[in-house]
Amino acid sequence: MADKYLSLPSRRAASSAALAAALVLAGCSMAPTYERPAAPVPATFPDTPVVDVTPTPAPTGAAAVDVAWQDFFTDPRLAGLINVALENNRDLRVAIKNIEVAQAQFRITRSAQLPNLGLSAGGQRARPAPLVGGVYESDYVNVGISAWELDFFGRIQSLKDAALAQYLATEEARKTVQTSLIASVANGWLKIIADEEILDITRQTLATREEGLKLMKMRFDNGVISEVDLRLSESLTESARASFAQAQRLRMQDENALALLLGAPVPESAIKGGARGLDATAPMPDVPAGLPSDLLANRPDVRSAEQQLLAANANIGAARANFFPRISLTAYLGTASGELSGLFESGSKAWSFAPSLVMPIFDAGANQARLDTAWANRDIAVAQYEKSVQSAFREVADALAARATLGEQLRALRATANAEQKRFDLSVLRYRNGVENALDLQDAQRSLFTAQLAATQTRLDQLQSQVLLYKALGGGWASR
Structure with missing residues (x-):
């Protein structure tokens, strides 16, 4: 209300004073104009046609970053483990506390204005x-x-901009830790499910070979087979026993690794899911790959690297301002x-x-050295940003290659395992009828065991590649 009674010169004087005050507070930035470096990757991902050989859910049509982890990892057992990890994982706690430290540092720097x-x-x-x-x-x-x-020359403003970028980079780093944690929990859980399946296969193989060894001893005692056949049967039985012990050890070690991620013991109910093993896990939806440029907006690690680059760019402005009064x-x-x-x-x-x-008149080159350091740090940040983009591209390309080929590989290996099972069953009948020798029977048994393990491992690789693709495309940090 009082402004309307001011004369025109008075209003101009008041406006000038306000502008001068704003310039004093804001200063002028001497930081270089920021331009995002060009992504040093191809414009599209490698052409990897998907061979549709196994039933998969219909594509959601949504980018991975828009799919909450609860909507991707739909198995309730796995979802429960992820919730436990988000509550208890120490690495994630450290990442959250790092955000608080960066936020406080930003407030300290801003207060100098x-x-x-x-x-x-x-x-x-x-x-x-x-x-x-x-x-x-x-x-x-x-x-x-x-x-x-x-702050006439923007030194404090540049330091504030750098602190803000560091804070935002820390927040993106927290998202990166969460994404990696969720993917690691999912992969660790799938690995234990596969361990259970491998244990079942190895246990059955050991039981079959122990039964076969008893039969061989009886036939040897009756002079039907030679000692060579008996010793071969003993060798295969002990080999199966060693494989069973190894499978038990790996199962326990994988559970220990998952417990470390959870920050708590692994509930037994989260592992048991029926005799079908990996095939009993709830399916994960397909997500479109999009374009490499999408990674710049979706991947928190890439965004974190860019915020580090922005901070380095702002520090150049602060170093330049040191040359002025x-x-x-x-x-x-x-x-x-x-x-x-x-x-x-x-x-x-x-x-x-x-x-x-x-x-500053003479400082023995200290200010110039600070400026040179700021420029060098900016160049390092550019290289780190470009490396993060290249790493993201490679992860997505690898996951797409896995999605395109593992389905056919799994189909072929399961067909092989079925054929080897039939071959082994026939070999048992032929051996008992005296048509086939012990060597052929043992060979069929070895081939069946190898084929079953290969099929299980490939199914695990297929499921883990889906987790990798979801993570590589920027999914995993969003929640609902």
Whole structure:
């Protein structure tokens, strides 16, 4: 309301004063104009046609980043483990605390743009030279601003921009940790399910070979077979027993690894899912690969690398500003008196206004060295950003290659295992009827065991490749 009574010159003067104040607070940035580096990867992912040989859910049509992890990992056993990990994992806790540290550091840097108002009080008692005699007394109480830097050249603004970018990079790093954690829990869980399946195969194989060894001993004792056949059967049985012990060890070690990710013991109910093993797990939906440029917006690790680059770019502005004068302001308003009793009496008012300017003249090249360091750090950040883009591209390309080929590989290996099962069954009949020798039977048994293990491992690889593709495309940190 009061503005309408100001004359035109007064309004212009007020506007000029406001503009000058804004310039003092904001300063002028000396940081280089930021331009995102060109992505050093092809414009499209490698052409890897998908061979549709196994039933898969219909594509969701949504990008991986838009698919919450609860909608991707739909098996309730796995979802429960992921929730436990998000609550208890220590690496994720550290990442969250790092965000708090970066946020506090940003607030500290930002506070330098505004004056700090403080209260100071003090007094002095001193005896002058002996010839003067008496006691000198001085007391004061002041409220004022101490050494507030007027940011004409944008040094503090650049430092604030760098701190903000570091904070945002830390937040993206937290998302990266969460994405990796969820994918690791999923892969660890799938590995244990596969371990259970391998244990069943190995247990059955060991039982079959122990039964075969008993039969061989009976036939050897009756002079039907030679000792060579008996020793071969013993060798295969002990080999199966060693494989069973190895499978047990790997199963326990994989459970220990998953417990470390969870930060808690693995519930037994999360492992048992019926005799079908990996095939009993709930399916994961397909997600479209999109274009490599999508990784720049979807991958938190790529965004974190870009924020680090922005911070390095802002630090150049701060280093450039070191070549220009620093203007600081100290001002106090209060009371002062030669006696404590008269400190708040009339006529005791006191004030102080002390601007200062520091102009660098000779610093033995320190400012230039700081600027050179800032430029070098920027170049390092560019290389790290480009490397993060290349790594993301490679991960997606690998996952797409796996999706295109593992289905056919699994189909072929399962067909092989079925054929080897029939061959083994026929070999048992032929051996019992005296048509086939022990060597052929043992060979059929070995081939069946190898084919079954290969099929299980390939099914695990197929499921883990789906997890990798979801993670590589930027999924896993969104939740619902």
